[in-house]
Amino acid sequence: MITLEGVTKVFDQGRHNQVTAVGGVDLVIADGRLTVLRGPSGSGKTTLLTLIGCLARPTTGRIRIDGEMVSGLPERFLTEVRRRTFGFVFQKFNLIRGLSALDNVVLPALPLGVAHRPLVERAFALLDHFGLADRAELAVENLSGGEAQRVAIARALINDPAVIVADEPTASLDGARVGQFLAIAEELRRSGKTVLITSHDPRITEAAIVDRLVTMADGRIVEAAP
Amino acid sequence: MTARAPSGRLRGSTVTAIVFGGLLLLAAGLGAVSLIGADTAGRRDRAAALVAELALSDLALFTEARYTRNPALADLHTPFQDGPASLEHFPTASLIVAPRGLPAGRLEAREE
Amino acid sequence: MRATFERRRHLLDFAVRSLARRPTKNLGLVAVYALVVFVVGSVMLYGAAIRREAAAMLASGPELTAQAMTMGRHEMSRSADVAALKGLRGARRIEPRLWGYLWDSAGAANYTVMVPTASDTAHALAKGEAIVGEGVARARKLAPGKMLFLVSPSGKFLKTRVKAILSAESALVSSDLVLVEEGDFRAFFELPADAWTDIAITVTNPREVTTVAEKAGLKLPGHRFVSRADMSRSAEALFSWREGLTLALLAGALLAFAILAFDKASGLSAEEKREIGILKAIGWESRDVIAVKLAEGGLISGLAFLLGVIGAWTHVFFFSAGLFEPVLKGWATLYPRFPLAPTLDALEMATLAMLTVLPYMAAILVPVWRTASADPDAVMR
Numbered sequence: 214m215i216t217l218e219g220v221t222k223v224f225d226q227g228r229h230n231q232v233t234a235v236g237g238v239d240l241v242i243a244d245g246r247l248t249v250l251r252g253p254s255g256s257g258k259t260t261l262l263t264l265i266g267c268l269a270r271p272t273t274g275r276i277r278i279d280g281e282m283v284s285g286l287p288e289r290f291l292t293e294v295r296r297r298t299f300g301f302v303f304q305k306f307n308l309i310r311g312l313s314a315l316d317n318v319v320l321p322a323l324p325l326g327v328a329h330r331p332l333v334e335r336a337f338a339l340l341d342h343f344g345l346a347d348r349a350e351l352a353v354e355n356l357s358g359g360e361a362q363r364v365a366i367a368r369a370l371i372n373d374p375a376v377i378v379a380d381e382p383t384a385s386l387d388g389a390r391v392g393q394f395l396a397i398a399e400e401l402r403r404s405g406k407t408v409l410i411t412s413h414d415p416r417i418t419e420a421a422i423v424d425r426l427v428t429m430a431d432g433r434i435v436e437a438a439p
Numbered sequence: 440m441t442a443r444a445p446s447g448r449l450r451g452s453t454v455t456a457i458v459f460g461g462l463l464l465l466a467a468g469l470g471a472v473s474l475i476g477a478d479t480a481g482r483r484d485r486a487a488a489l490v491a492e493l494a495l496s497d498l499a500l501f502t503e504a505r506y507t508r509n510p511a512l513a514d515l516h517t518p519f520q521d522g523p524a525s526l527e528h529f530p531t532a533s534l535i536v537a538p539r540g541l542p543a544g545r546l547e548a549r550e551e
Numbered sequence: 552m553r554a555t556f557e558r559r560r561h562l563l564d565f566a567v568r569s570l571a572r573r574p575t576k577n578l579g580l581v582a583v584y585a586l587v588v589f590v591v592g593s594v595m596l597y598g599a600a601i602r603r604e605a606a607a608m609l610a611s612g613p614e615l616t617a618q619a620m621t622m623g624r625h626e627m628s629r630s631a632d633v634a635a636l637k638g639l640r641g642a643r644r645i646e647p648r649l650w651g652y653l654w655d656s657a658g659a660a661n662y663t664v665m666v667p668t669a670s671d672t673a674h675a676l677a678k679g680e681a682i683v684g685e686g687v688a689r690a691r692k693l694a695p696g697k698m699l700f701l702v703s704p705s706g707k708f709l710k711t712r713v714k715a716i717l718s719a720e721s722a723l724v725s726s727d728l729v730l731v732e733e734g735d736f737r738a739f740f741e742l743p744a745d746a747w748t749d750i751a752i753t754v755t756n757p758r759e760v761t762t763v764a765e766k767a768g769l770k771l772p773g774h775r776f777v778s779r780a781d782m783s784r785s786a787e788a789l790f791s792w793r794e795g796l797t798l799a800l801l802a803g804a805l806l807a808f809a810i811l812a813f814d815k816a817s818g819l820s821a822e823e824k825r826e827i828g829i830l831k832a833i834g835w836e837s838r839d840v841i842a843v844k845l846a847e848g849g850l851i852s853g854l855a856f857l858l859g860v861i862g863a864w865t866h867v868f869f870f871s872a873g874l875f876e877p878v879l880k881g882w883a884t885l886y887p888r889f890p891l892a893p894t895l896d897a898l899e900m901a902t903l904a905m906l907t908v909l910p911y912m913a914a915i916l917v918p919v920w921r922t923a924s925a926d927p928d929a930v931m932r
Binding site for chain 1 (some may be wrong): 553554555556557558560561562564565568569572573822825827828829830831833834835836837890924926927928930
């Protein structure tokens with residue numbers, strides 16, 4: 214369970230171009246459910262996602278993950294939490310160019326010191342599961358948008374995290390691929406993972422599999438269905 | 440779902456070990472060949488004997504000018520024989536420094 | 552334990568894979584870097600080898616050389632001066648030397664024409680005979696039995712038959728020598744019978760050189776006394792790091808390389824910053840990122856260092872530093888070809904590494920450390 218209390222994030226604080234991206238958010242995200250953060254661009258949902266995912270620290274407020282305060286942790290411990298808890302699927306996928314799909318998938322596991330052979334097998338199994346077995350050795354810049362996203366999802370899953378976080382997952386996908394993504398998201402939730410998605414795409418926000426819809430505007434939550 | 444993970448790939452660390460190991464072996468080999476093969480002591484002894492016999496005093500490395508051939512024995516002002524401010528014009532002279540031993544002379548001012 | 556090893560190995564794998572993405576750029580970098588190590592290493596190895604060689608050879612030369620001085624110029628010593636030194640306490644051997652320089656217009660080279668000292672039986676010569684150094688033999692294509700003609704500045708001829716050629720082993724001290732008989736020498740240079748170039752003094756106890764020089768100075772006030780320490784000091788100063796042209800030449804190369812390294816390392820490209828951000832976002836710690844970047848730098852500089860050192864060693868000890876010959880030769884025609892004795896000096900290697908690898912690694916570390924310590928979302932923005 215992830216709990217947010219009075220969380221704010223201010224960029225360039227104290228300067229003339231100071232921006233309040235998130236202004237006082239209280240939110241509880243339950244385990245094992247698929248939650249969607251909805252809102253127009255600039256509403257602060259991506260920033261909120263980076264705060265929840267421990268990619269950045271809030272300016273004020275508290276974030277707890279399973280009761281543990283993470284908002285005040287120094288960078289090193291934050292990394293530890295991040296790596297244990299979250300798998301990220303970024304809007305632009307953020308794959309490392311020049312490396313093969315397989316090399317990208319194993320990346321999050323490298324600093325953990327797991328044995329090479331089982332790691333490669335597990336990564337390949339994930340790619341195979343997403344229908345990318347024949348793409349495993351291809352450099353990622355040669356993949357299509359949908360393939361790249363599935364590589365990114367496989368990478369998010371390699372360390373078997375409890376929470377999968379996806380930022381605008383359908384921004385660069387066509388209609389058919391959206392359905393494919395939703396199927397994967399549902400499968401993940403069914404396997405017991407917490408799934409957290411930001412989107413302003415009605416194909417996502419109105420999908421039947423969404424457990425909870427949280428609407429944001431101007432850095433605040435305006436509507437949160439239970 | 441029966442595809443197998445690719446297995447024939449060489450790991451970067453293995454390549455590194457091979458390349459660096461190979462280079463280190465090569466270096467060790469070169470070092471051994473040149474260190475073991477050379478009769479350094481004997482050669483130096485024979486050269487030193489010649490130096491003693493002929494009472495030689497300097498290296499015959501730079502033969503282009505007399506103050507580069509025997510820097511210690513040259514007149515102190517030879518590099519400046521065309522004038523105290525003249526520029527050095529023998530290339531190898533810039534590789535060696537002027538001898539430090541000053542001439543054993545002194546200026547004396549006497550009151551009459 | 553095993554996990555730590557596996558972690559390091561994974562990071563190294565990743566570093567190699569990461570470098571392999573830009574093979575041309577990185578191999579080019581290794582090549583330029585190796586070239587810098589090669590040049591700096593060659594100078595260091597060559598300089599050290601020649602200093603050792605000079606120290607070993609000159610150690611058996613005369614401890615003192617007395618030169619007559621007139622108005623600050625080197626002047627001939629007289630037989631009377633030699634006689635005045637007879638009985639000098641602490642001196643084992645006092646011998647006047649006859650030697651001089653000769654510009655040989657036929658060979659376009661400067662020779663050192665010399666008369667073997669009276670006590671030197673190994674090189675005793677009869678009238679019309681000559682022994683030549685390796686460089687002279689090479690320049691004039693001489694062999695024992697062949698004739699060597701010399702022409703003095705005043706137009707006198709000296710016709711000699713080459714008796715022997717000095718061994719190439721001693722070329723460093725004897726390459727330009729032409730040894731002739733005393734009578735031939737005096738006639739050729741039109742030197743009076745009692746004139747000598749200088750006086751070599753061998754001292755019994757090397758620790759008393761200063762005392763002996765002082766005593767000799769009292770007997771010959773018009774002479775200056777050059778000690779072997781002065782001579783070996785000038786040999787020591789050869790290519791010593793602070794001196795001259797070599798460093799100036801190298802400074803250019805080093806500077807160019809420093810700029811390259813600085814450019815490469817300090818200005819992390821947007822792409823590299825983004826990659827660091829990605830790695831952090833997917834759970835890498837700062838130390839993992841830094842370890843990978845250092846591994847990349849270590850691979851490049853280590854490879855370049857090894858290649859450069861191997862190249863320099865081969866160049867200096869197997870090819871007698873042939874690439875330096877044009878620099879060392881200056882305008883001279885004669886240049887000794889001599890083998891250099893290799894010595895493995897850990898301090899030398901460490902210095903070379905300090906000069907080449909360390910700055911590069913430091914230039915990498917600072918910007919990576921800064922980027923890697925920031926929050927990953929800031930890095931990706």
